[in-house]
Amino acid sequence: MTLRDAGECIAALPKKEHDAPEWQAAMEALILVAENGGPVIKARIGVMRALNRHYVPAFNPKGKEPHWRRPKLKRDQ
Incomplete structure (x- = not known):
């Protein structure tokens, strides 16, 4: 997919979605990259953030348990 x-x-999006701040930032990044020849990854990041704006990652406060204690030996079981 090209920048154009x-x-x-993005221009073909419905008006309500087109006016979302995430899409406006993506458009701005696309314009900056296209006009100034900057790194394309910035435009890609902007578009990906706009596409995934409703995704909320699940937070697991427990996470992975640390294994700081000594492992049990077979003879201790």
């Missing part, structure tokens, strides 16, 4: 294709895709 990405811009046309």
Whole structure:
């Protein structure tokens, strides 16, 4: 997909979604990359953030338990 294709895709969005701040930031990043020849990864990050704006990662406070204690030996079982 080219930068032009990405811009046309964003421009074709419904008005309500097009006016979302995430999509506005993605458009700004696309314009900056296209005009100034900057790194394309910035435009990609902007578009990916806009696409995934409703995703909320689940937080597991317990996480992985640390294994700081000594392992049990077979003879101790």
